[in-house]
Amino acid sequence: xxxxxxxxxxxxxxxxxxxxxxxxxxxxxxxxxxxxxxxxxxxxxxxxxxxxxxxxxxxxxxxxxxxxxxxxxxxxxxxxxxxxxxxxxxxxxxxxxxxxxxxxxxxxxxxxxxxxxxxxxxxxxxxxxxxxxxxxxxxxxxxxxxxxxxxxxxxxxxxxxxxxxxxxxxxxxxxxxxxxxxxxxxxxxxxxxxxxxxxxxxxxxxxxxxxxxxxxxxxxxxxxxxxxxxxxxxxxxxxxxxxxxxxxxxxxxxxxxxxxxxxxxxxxxxxxxxxxxxxxxxxxxxxxxxxxxxxxxxxxxxxxxxxxxxxxxxxxxxxxxxxxxxxxxxxxxxxxxxxxxxxxxxxxxxxxxxxxxxxxxxxxxxxxxxxxxxxxxxxxxxxxxxxxxxxxxxxxxxxxxxxxxxxxxxxxxxxxxxxxxxxxxxxxxxxxxxxxxxxxxxxxxxxxxxxxxxxxxxxxxxxxxxxxxxxxxxxxxxxxxxxxxxxxxxxx
Amino acid sequence: xxxxxxxxxxxxxxxxxxxxxxxxxxxxxxxxxxxxxxxxxxxxxxxxxxxxxxxxxxxxxxxxxxxxxxxxxxxxxxxxxxxxxxxxxxxxxxxxxxxxxxxxxxxxxxxxxxxxxxxxxxxxxxxxxxxxxxxxxxxxxxxxxxxxxxxxxxxxxxxxxxxxxxxxxxxxxxxxxxxxxxxxxxxxxxxxxxxxxxxxxxxxxxxxxxxxxxxxxxxxxxxxxxxxxxxxxxxxxxxxxxxxxxxxxxxxxxxxxxxxxxxxxxxxxxxxxxxxxxxxxxxxxxxxxxxxxxxxxxxxxxxxxxxxxxxxxxxxxxxxxxxxxxxxxxxxxxxxxxxxxxxxxx
Numbered sequence: 161x162x163x164x165x166x167x168x169x170x171x172x173x174x175x176x177x178x179x180x181x182x183x184x185x186x187x188x189x190x191x192x193x194x195x196x197x198x199x200x201x202x203x204x205x206x207x208x209x210x211x212x213x214x215x216x217x218x219x220x221x222x223x224x225x226x227x228x229x230x231x232x233x234x235x236x237x238x239x240x241x242x243x244x245x246x247x248x249x250x251x252x253x254x255x256x257x258x259x260x261x262x263x264x265x266x267x268x269x270x271x272x273x274x275x276x277x278x279x280x281x282x283x284x285x286x287x288x289x290x291x292x293x294x295x296x297x298x299x300x301x302x303x304x305x306x307x308x309x310x311x312x313x314x315x316x317x318x319x320x321x322x323x324x325x326x327x328x329x330x331x332x333x334x335x336x337x338x339x340x341x342x343x344x345x346x347x348x349x350x351x352x353x354x355x356x357x358x359x360x361x362x363x364x365x366x367x368x369x370x371x372x373x374x375x376x377x378x379x380x381x382x383x384x385x386x387x388x389x390x391x392x393x394x395x396x397x398x399x400x401x402x403x404x405x406x407x408x409x410x411x412x413x414x415x416x417x418x419x420x421x422x423x424x425x426x427x428x429x430x431x432x433x434x435x436x437x438x439x440x441x442x443x444x445x446x447x448x449x450x451x452x453x454x455x456x457x458x459x460x461x462x463x464x465x466x467x468x469x470x471x472x473x474x475x476x477x478x479x480x481x482x483x484x485x486x487x488x489x490x491x492x493x494x495x496x497x498x499x500x501x502x503x504x505x506x507x508x509x510x511x512x513x514x515x516x517x518x519x520x521x522x523x524x525x526x527x528x529x530x531x532x533x534x535x536x537x538x539x540x541x542x543x544x545x546x547x548x549x550x551x552x553x554x555x556x557x558x559x560x561x562x563x564x565x566x567x568x569x570x571x572x573x574x575x576x577x578x579x580x581x582x583x584x585x586x587x588x589x590x591x592x593x594x595x596x597x598x599x600x601x602x603x604x605x606x607x608x609x610x611x612x613x614x615x616x617x618x619x620x621x622x623x624x625x626x627x628x629x630x631x632x633x634x635x636x637x638x639x640x641x642x643x644x645x646x647x648x649x650x651x652x
Numbered sequence: 653x654x655x656x657x658x659x660x661x662x663x664x665x666x667x668x669x670x671x672x673x674x675x676x677x678x679x680x681x682x683x684x685x686x687x688x689x690x691x692x693x694x695x696x697x698x699x700x701x702x703x704x705x706x707x708x709x710x711x712x713x714x715x716x717x718x719x720x721x722x723x724x725x726x727x728x729x730x731x732x733x734x735x736x737x738x739x740x741x742x743x744x745x746x747x748x749x750x751x752x753x754x755x756x757x758x759x760x761x762x763x764x765x766x767x768x769x770x771x772x773x774x775x776x777x778x779x780x781x782x783x784x785x786x787x788x789x790x791x792x793x794x795x796x797x798x799x800x801x802x803x804x805x806x807x808x809x810x811x812x813x814x815x816x817x818x819x820x821x822x823x824x825x826x827x828x829x830x831x832x833x834x835x836x837x838x839x840x841x842x843x844x845x846x847x848x849x850x851x852x853x854x855x856x857x858x859x860x861x862x863x864x865x866x867x868x869x870x871x872x873x874x875x876x877x878x879x880x881x882x883x884x885x886x887x888x889x890x891x892x893x894x895x896x897x898x899x900x901x902x903x904x905x906x907x908x909x910x911x912x913x914x915x916x917x918x919x920x921x922x923x924x925x926x927x928x929x930x931x932x933x934x935x936x937x938x939x940x941x942x943x944x945x946x947x948x949x950x951x952x953x954x955x956x957x958x959x960x961x962x963x964x965x966x967x968x969x970x971x972x973x974x975x976x977x978x979x980x981x982x983x984x985x986x987x988x989x990x991x992x993x994x995x996x997x998x
Contacts, residue, residue: 186794194794203786203802204668204725205767207775209759213956216874220912224755227672227823245874317679325907327679328672328823332907335874339908431776438772438780440787441797445778454779537877561776567952568872574775
């Protein structure tokens with residue numbers, strides 16, 4: 161199991177990605193980190209078993225890839241069907257989808273920040289693990305804010321339910337439109353909720369200000385080398401290069417923030433720019449920029465590795481499309497030394513800037529008089545063959561690509577999911593954090609949480625509210641001596 | 653009375669699933685705190701695997717109720733299902749995947765090799781000239797790395813271990829989850845083997861107008877704009893309402909979309925897909941041979957439509973031989989880390 165000269169640290173939390181994950185850390189003779197592997201130990205094979213299904217059913221099948229962010233798959237799939245059937249939804253249908261999707265973003269970002277990220281910052285990375293959870297957060301920020309968190313996530317779920325039939329695994333997406341419109345009564349209700357979400361978005365940024373930015377230790381941690389990695393960044397932008405979640409162009413910027421490439425989010429142009437590498441020790445593949453090539457697990461300007469998710473979206477854009485979010489965007493870069501920001505933990509702040517944008521955009525759409533139009537379907541007339549679309553999932557760029565026969569039965573599916581895009585970067589972040597906290601064979605007590613923080617920044621699914629509620633996400637590290645004997649177990 | 657005050661020990665675990673069942677639990681919102689008053693959650697999905705030894709150390713039968721979601725897709729999930737069964741007095745198959753295989757069981761229309769071939773070789777973005785596929789054991793310079801064995805088929809939970817109760821749905825609606833929790837907490841559980849949902853077909857609770865109309869053709873969902881007040885089947889849209897258990901709150905129908913059967917078959921319609929096929933046939937007007945044509949033309953994917961969530965529980969158990977094969981393998985290699993020499997894609 162271990163060779164004579166290495167020791168091994170296993171972190172086997174079996175945590176959620178598109179399934180489960182595991183971390184293996186190998187130490188060299190000096191007791192420093194020789195290598196680290198972040199393994200995704202599960203595969204379900206959606207790319208295969210979607211074959212033979214009628215394409216129009218995929219928005220009801222592919223969301224089962226991830227029940228934490230099913231709305232992202234539902235919308236990506238629906239937009240891929242627009243492209244497949246070469247059909248343009250009526251304006252109201254597009255707005256309804258985007259409105260639904262803003263609510264989805266709000267639910268996901270709230271769950272991630274408060275239940276997952278906040279325990280590390282609000283309660284503290286070195287705090288008593290028994291306190292380091294959502295209940296500890298509530299204890300610290302007060303019951304009033306705690307109740308507000310639950311309420312605003314519930315509003316977002318309720319909006320998705322109104323339009324999609326149910327909040328998880330919604331059903332309204334069809335090529336050329338949506339199955340259900342919005343009544344005036346429902347619209348008024350959503351306006352009230354959206355106003356409240358905007359205030360909640362502002363409050364969340366203020367909490368981040370008070371708790372994180374006002375604490376030098378946290379700021380130092382965010383800026384520290386262990387959590388810094390220079391990569392390229394990918395994100396969807398509108399015609400003015402502002403962040404967009406639903407439609408537009410995919411923009412990639414390099415490690416200096418310069419645009420390398422921009423391609424349409426609808427259609428198969430992504431094939432010219434993205435390729436995927438396979439490693440035999442994990443079930444998940446490693447996407448990279450084709451123009452740069454796969455150069456292994458290295459960062460920097462020559463590497464093909466890029467990152468997605470909130471930090472990447474802010475880095476890849478020139479601004480935000482709503483006023484309060486734009487202000488927050490400017491403050492973000494002014495504080496962290498300009499665009500691009502390479503500090504992985506800044507992802508949490510970026511997520512809150514996006515939460516505010518999603519809330520403001522939700523309100524804009526709910527106030528749009530066209531949103532209650534009954535014109536919500538364009539029936540497809542073209543024989544389908546191939547279609548693809550890219551949207552921004554809460555965790556980053558998401559690609560759905562379908563090929564069909566002339567009856568619209570699926571022949572080929574290609575999926576590149578948000579966490580897939582970040583897979584190589586997550587592996588490197590974990591290794592880098594491990595190297596920072598393990599020296600000369602000494603494993604600091606904070607190791608487990610510090611390493612966990614490195615990947616937690618990327619992935620709400622790892623410790624989304626559901627998993628964190630009963631307590632801290634527990635971890636165990638097994639430390640073996642050079643003979644392979646277990647000499648120490650660190651658990652929390 | 654003293655016993656009534658004793659807190660229940662609850663366990664939750666996910667296997668081959670999406671996490672939507674967990675989100676559904678969270679969607680009971682503030683009631684989750686009430687649950688905490690009555691029960692200690694001793695195991696939580698993420699907690700379980702790396703506390704494998706701790707779980708093993710618990711006395712058998714010391715967990716009161718285990719809510720298990722997800723299907724069984726690989727060796728690790730099977731081992732944990734067996735371990736949790738030993739430790740739990742009551743095992744609940746929670747959600748469509750645990751009950752019937754769910755969406756992941758659509759993979760049973762294919763074998764492992766073709767899934768690997770697609771994912772790691774023929775997808776248009778994959779660059780893999782060496783044809784690498786994930787290995788259950790791989791030697792890297794510093795030691796061995798392990799991955800669970802990916803089975804040739806997907807299994808529902810009661811294929812692997814005995815199950816006392818079933819909570820269907822993809823995901824189960826929060827109201828139904830809360831009813832189940834109340835039944836568990838109060839100890840008022842029905843007879844073992846029961847499904848904690850309605851007993852009748854979804855059509856009974858559906859509020860759409862039915863006119864006993866026959867159809868002459870079936871339409872796919874993107875082809876027509878259906879009347880939101882009327883029965884979808886009578887408008888020629890395939891809806892699994894007649895053979896699917898009620899209790900979901902008709903949420904898909906409220907969004908003007910048809911049922912795809914995530915609550916599984918009614919007690920009468922044990923074979924979900926076959927029952928739906930015959931239900932569709934009785935809707936078509938005309939003589940026997942004339943009635944076949946619209947079905948053949950309009951229903952383009954009968955297996956994937958009628959068995960959308962229930963392929964692993966179908967009598968079409970096309971992978972039974974595979975089940976026997978891996979049971980034999982598992983007996984020979986009881987240690988979960990002992991996948992040596994076993995290729996994930998073999």
